[in-house]
Each structure stands twice: as structure tokens, then as C-alpha cells.
Amino acid sequence: MTYILGISAFYHDSAAAIIEDGKIIAAAQEERFTRKKHDFGYPFNAIEFVLNFADKKLSEIDNIIFFEKPFLKFERLLETYVAMSPKGFLQFSKAMPTWLREKLFQKKMLFNLLKQHDKNFNNQKKIFFSEHHLSHAASAFFPSPFEKAIVFTADGVGEWATTTVAIGCKNDLQIKKEIHFPHSLGLLYSAFTYYTGFKVNSGEYKLMGLAPYGEPKYTDLIKKNLIHIKEDGSFRLDQKYFNYTTGLTMTNDKFNNLFGEKPRDSKKEKITQFHMDIASSIQKVTEQIMIKICKSLRDEYKISNLCLAGGVALNCVANGKILKEKIFDNIWIQPAAGDAGGSLGAALAYWYIELNKERKFNKNDEMNGSYLGPSFSDEQIEKSLKSLGAKFEHLSNEDLLNKTSDDLVKGNAIGWFQGRMEFGPRALGGRSIIGDSRSPNMQKNLNLKVKYRESFRPFAPSVLREDIDKWFELNTDSPYMLLVADIKKEKQNAMSNEEKKLFGIDKLNIKRSQIPAVTHVDYSARIQTVHEKTNKKYYDLIKNFKRKTNCPVIVNTSFNIRGEPIVNTPEDAFNCFMGTDLDNLAIGNFYLEKNKQDKFLKREYINKFEDD
């Protein structure tokens, strides 16, 4: 057996993954262990977890692959500073000390850090470095159900590349085209994330969620000034409007003057219709670029399958549009499309490309539903709950499903902690908060009382795979919640003339469909299809809920509050349960009710985590 450990770290979303003879057996993000969102430090805990899961010591691991090449990144930094000099000195003076002290000597540093896991690990030659976008592309292609596919990756920036196109065939993967820094679709989107007052590298989701409240009024302005889009979808950004190559902000005064307002200060200013229109415009431009690129790739390579990865692939609205355009017959998106997934891609790239190992196909895919993280036995959960002073009952599987679905029907918000934790940013029924999708108040209540986040943010539906086409304008697998489609016409509620006149957040109060809790203001939903094969317990729960309500759709949101990493252990779950207005907690086969818990266990929670 050959074991390969993949690591991504030192930028954002550190993670570790392990593969055994090419089979993905475990992967996790460091933030889940350290409870620090987007933790970029050395993923000590994640590595410990994957090693323990594989029952291997580090010295028994055959190869360790880091997800990107530090020398190449350093080259990009130096060349950029030289090209921009004397501008950018401030950024240069901030970046260089870290590079000259640590990052440039990453192999040695990594070796010393790895030694903490096992003193007998003494072979530096086992450490290799993949390329950032090759890692992304490998994470998208090798676990996919396709023998041959076009692999499209896009994010902020890796070493030089920001956007790449690769062709994957059997165990081979070759990058064919690249767009280089500073021209980046991810950085363009991040510039607008910054401009609308959200945090770069984490607030992009909020911008996407805000987009349907606005009108794409600024699309032409963006296309005329900020970005030049060519026939094949490739693009160049006009750097005079951006500050990220030389400064410490994303945009500059010219950018502000173009749109007529300064970047929003989230601490002082509220979101206005202007910000919604900006969000809508940049979302539209992003979709147009992605569709254009996809169309030209399909024409050029005549391959009918598409794989996506990189942070931009988490833009599920754009993914849904690509699917709707029917450019490709099949699309597969890596669930950990961000940098965390790079750890997995790096390991897979080494196995298939460097070691030239044969690739076996799995019709469903090789991600095991993305349930690749830690799990806890009922004994472990019971011990943990007892030590926390929780009051709980142990139920049979059937009773647990019945009780949970009964409480869902009552309108309760329930913490659902089952099996292995998900790898990637989405909760998929392993560490989820669930609710009744038919409830008109669920979205507001979950946002304000449970998640403590902005009321405009939508929630996603989990739907039984076999029922998807009865409720949504989609009839394909979407197990990783990375495709957006509309609610079926017959399930939508038509808006009255008065309602149509409403703008922005006011639209939120309209009951838009039979499942209003998961219907965004534009009638769209970010769908997760639930499959019996990958998550039977979750599948059975929704089936049970359907029996009682005739509705196979429930609300599924990540088990955390705003700014908090998704819960990992039973203790994290109990703390979140007691710190929020969650009504119940179904953890393993144990069931907890809030009103039966000791009131003294209720704790201040919201201030523990900084808003992201």
C-alpha cells in the first residue's frame, strides 16, 4: 500500500488529505480543529487526524505533497514588485520579511514541522511541491466520474496562474492554457467583495447572496472600464482601477469614482440598494465570462464533460447558469473547490501523474459524498455529553428519525450531527442545522436567532434525489450543493402587483413558494440532492419528513454561527446548541431538547467569533 499525504497551508484554509493507493480515505480542514475560521497556519491537527484515520505514522507515509510551489510564488512577487516599482513599497516591505525568514525555506520549515508528528520521520526527500492550479485541477478531475473531461479552474491567484484550462484523460492531466496574475476573475470578484464592505476571501458568498436583490445596472460600466473580455472569454483587467498589486487594499480612488461611492465601511454603513445593484452587476459579469469561456472550450476541444475547481467554482449561481446553458452534457465540481481541496489534489496529482498509476472509474465519483472528516461513536458522544452536563435520551434509529421529523414539522430548528464531517465549506447532512422548508418564518428565524447573520442571506434545500425534478428546474445530481436552479414554476407563488414593486430586502417578507425557507428572492435555490448510498441516515430522515408532509425538501445550513467554523466534535455541537436558539440536537442516536437542559449551561456565544 502506498500512502500519500497532501497538505495545503500558509495562505488560507489549511487542510490535509490522505490517499491509500489512490483512494481518498480522509481529509479535513484545520479550522475545524482550531476553531479559527479559514485558519491558514500549519495544519497540525488535520494532519494528526488523517494519519490516525489511516492508522499510519508519518514515517510510514510514502510521500508528502505540498499544494503549491513557493519558489514560483516568490518569483511572481519579485517580478510584480520590480514591474511596479517604486509603487508598492509598503506591500513589498510587509511581505518580504516573512518570505526571507520562512516562506522561501518552506521545504526545511515543513520538514521541521512534520517532525512534530513523528520523531522518526527523517527523510526530506519525501516532500514534493505540486503547482497551485494543478492541485485544483487534479482535485476536480481525478475524483470525478469522467474518463475524459475539460478541467476549468479559477481563483484569486496561485503562483502565476489565476485561471487554467486542462484536459484530463484517464490518469493524465495536462494544463493547456493559463491566464496569469494580475488578471484574475477571483480577484475581480474579491475587489467587489471588498468594495461592498465584506471580507475578502470569505465574504464572496455574501456578495453572491446579495446579488438577486439588485439590478445589474453597472454591468456595462464594468465591462467598458474594468475588464476587457475577448471572444473566447479570456480577459484582462485594467490595473489602473485596482490596488491589489501594489497596495494594501483591493480597489483605489479611480474605482470609487467610477461607481460614485467609497467602499462601504461595514461597521458604520448599512447595505443599500446601491450595493445590491453592484453585487448583481459583478455576478452577471462573472457568469457571462464563465459561460463564454465554457462555450469556447466546448467548441475547441469537443469534449462533453466539464470539471470545475478553484474558489470561483464555489460560485454556485454561475455553475447553475453553465448547466442551464447546456454547454456540457455533464458537470462535476470538487466540493472542496477552494484552497483546502488543493491538499487532496496535490496528493492525487502525485499518484496519477508522477507515479503514473492506473485510474479506476467510479460512476458516482470518488469523494464518498465528501464525508471524509472525523466521526464519533455513540460511546464517545455519550461520554462527551455526560461530561458537559447535557440531558439527553438515547433512541433507536427509527425513533430518532421519527422524533426529529416530528420536531421539524413543529417548526423547530435542529442541530443534526451524524457520521463523518464534510470536507469543504458546505454542510451536507453531517454537521448541519435543519428546519422545515415550508415554514415562512424559518429563513428569518434561522438567520437572526440561530446563525446571527445578515437577514438577507438565503438557505439551501436538501432534497431527495428522486424528487428533485418535481420541485426544482433541475434533474441532475447535485450532492455538494454547488448548483443553483429555480424552484419549479408550479411550486412558486405568483407575486401581486404590490409585491412586485418592493425593492431589496423588503422582498424577503414575501412568501415566494411552497418552500419559502429555501426560496431566494429570485426564486432560485442552492440545491443539495441527498442520496441513499452516501448518507443513508440523512436520506431516511428526509423520507420520514416527506411521509408526514408530502414534501421531500428540508432546510440545510451549516452547523455553526456566523464567523464560526462548522462544528467538529460533540462538544462543539453542544456549545453551539446551548449558545443559540436551536431547539433540538440530534447527535448520533442521542436526542437533546433545549427546554430540558440546565439553564446554567446556556452561555454567551455570539461574541466568541468575529464576523467573517
Next chain:
Amino acid sequence: MEFIKEFWQFLRVRKKYWLLPIIIVLVIFGGLIVLSQGTVVAPFIYTIF
């Protein structure tokens, strides 16, 4: 030593020899900054400039 060898290989493959003087200057200055922070060499560094 291993690092210097690998970095040289990198410059050769990438044909980016022109980066070398910049890196050498950066490393020298970086080294001076480190050495000037409370070591016995500190007084001599001041006199060089």
C-alpha cells in the same frame, strides 16, 4: 546548502537569472537587519554605513 542548490536549479529551469542579484541584495540586507538586532556584530554594521 540544499536550499541554494534547489534555488539555483529553479532559476535555471525558469531562465530567471536576472532575479539573482535582487535576491542576493535582499538576503544581505535581511541578514544585516537580523544581525543588527542586539548581536555582537551590531556596532560594526553601523560603521559600515
